[in-house]
Amino acid sequence: MVATDSGSMGRRIAQARGSAGLTQEELAKAVGIDRSALAKIENGTRRVSALELARIANTVGERIEWFVIEAPPAVVSHRNLSAPGTASPLIDRILERAAWNTEFILSHDDRLDLTSPATQPKPHTLNDAEEAAALARRTLGFDTTEPAFNLSSRFSDAGLLPFALDLGPDAADAAVMHLRQGGVAVVNGHLQVGRRRLAAVHELGHYLFAEDYSVDWQIGERDDDDMWEARVDRFARAFLLPSAGIQHHWNLLRPQHDLRTAAVKAASRFRVDMSTLARRLFELCLVSQGTAQQIRQFRTTRADIVELNLLVHDELAAPHLARAYEEAVVRLYRQETISISRATDLLFGTWNEDDFPGLPNLPESAVRNLV
Structure with a gap:
């Protein structure tokens, strides 16, 4: 939907300028207008011309449609373990762009199916979170013991398209947005693989529960039942480390190996980081708190990979786009619904023009009609 309201556009311009770290004076100079004119644009008392908007977009590093198209109606959640509750404008911008792109593709490609599964009940206790994880695993086609691999394709089958892009160390771990049909999730590809997977499944929880994000400053500290984000994190750990699977595997490993080797093998099998493994083993009463603290200190080395x-x-791994999403973009390109430049833009610049298939030449009659 096009946003024609001057106030809404002005607020977006001010927001983009702030995110770019520019003053009104600096942006006005780059655009070629007076600072007072920019101030009026931002407060909605002066309309911005198309040329001015193009210059503003170029200066702040935004796309023009970000200013003129309303974002899809959505519920957004973030996961930021290192700094809970802090703003993450970069991941918000990428998430909004992914949502716009997906909505565009859905409106032009009837083969991209984002049929969402039935919404799961919100877990009110940690036991509820365990049961929710078991239900989610069944929904995505995992049994009660196996590791959860190929998350991207399984998420897509559930109507949630994952995008992993390197957003740097200061961005949130992940975010999810519910769309009119299905949803999109962005994972910070700067993270190590275990933490990426945990963050992705955390957002899967928000997607399945269809809940707003609530800031929880104690995440990672306590598992009280009244802490919503702690329950979603419990859901994520139970999804990646199902109780029956990890208990069976740990009970096989521990008598055969020292603590470190057992932990390295278990973390590798289930593809989780040591912190997640330690937390899960402790909450399932498989290790003591002191042993869990030891496990948190272990790191898998290259020697481990070779010797074990x-x-x-x-x-x-960044950059990663859901395969179903990539296939839809290629279909639209082959049908000549979109140009090659639009296709590369929809693919977040992860494809070069040489990566696309050649298109057949138009027949002579079609050329004459076009002319």
């Missing part, structure tokens, strides 16, 4: 014959799979 570990399988390495860098899941959701």
Whole structure:
């Protein structure tokens, strides 16, 4: 939907300028207008011309449609373990762009199916979170013991398109947005693979529960039942480390190996980070708190990979786009619904023009009609 309201556009311009770290004076100079004119644009008392808007977009590093098209109606959640509650404008911008792109594709491609599964009840206790994880695993086609691999394709089957892009160390871990049909999730590809997977499943929880994000400053500190984000994190751990699976595997490993080797093998099998493994083993009463603290300090080395014959799979490595999403973009390009430049833009610049298939030449009659 086009946003024609001057006030709304002005607020977006002010927001983009702030995110770019520019003063009104600096942006006005770059655009070629007086600071007072920019101030009026931002407060909605002066309309911005198309040329001025193009210059503003170029200066602040935004796309023009970000200013003129309303974002899809959505519920947004973030996961930021390192700094809970802090703003993350970069991931918000990428998430909004992914939502716009997906809505565009859905309106032009009837083969992209984002049929969402039935919304799961919101877990009110940690036991509820465990049951919700078991239900989610069944919904996505996992049994009660196996590791959860190929998250991207499984998420897509559930109507949630994942995008993993390197957003740097200061952005949130992940975010999710519900769309009119399905949803999109952005994972910060700067994270290590175990933390990427945990963040992605955390957002899957928000997607399935269809809940607003609530800031929880104690996440990672306590597991009280009244803490919503702690329950979503419990859901994520139970999804990646199902109780029956990790208990069986740990009970096989521990008698055969020292603590470190057992932890490295278990973390590798289920593709989780040591912190997540330690937390899960402790909450399932498989290790003491002191042992869990020891496990948190372990790190998997290259020597471990070689000597223990570990399988390495860098899941959701940046840049990563959902395969179903990429296929839809290629279909639109082949149908000549979109140009090659539009296709590369929809693919977040992760494809070069040489990556696209050649298109057949138009027949002579079509050329004459076009002319």
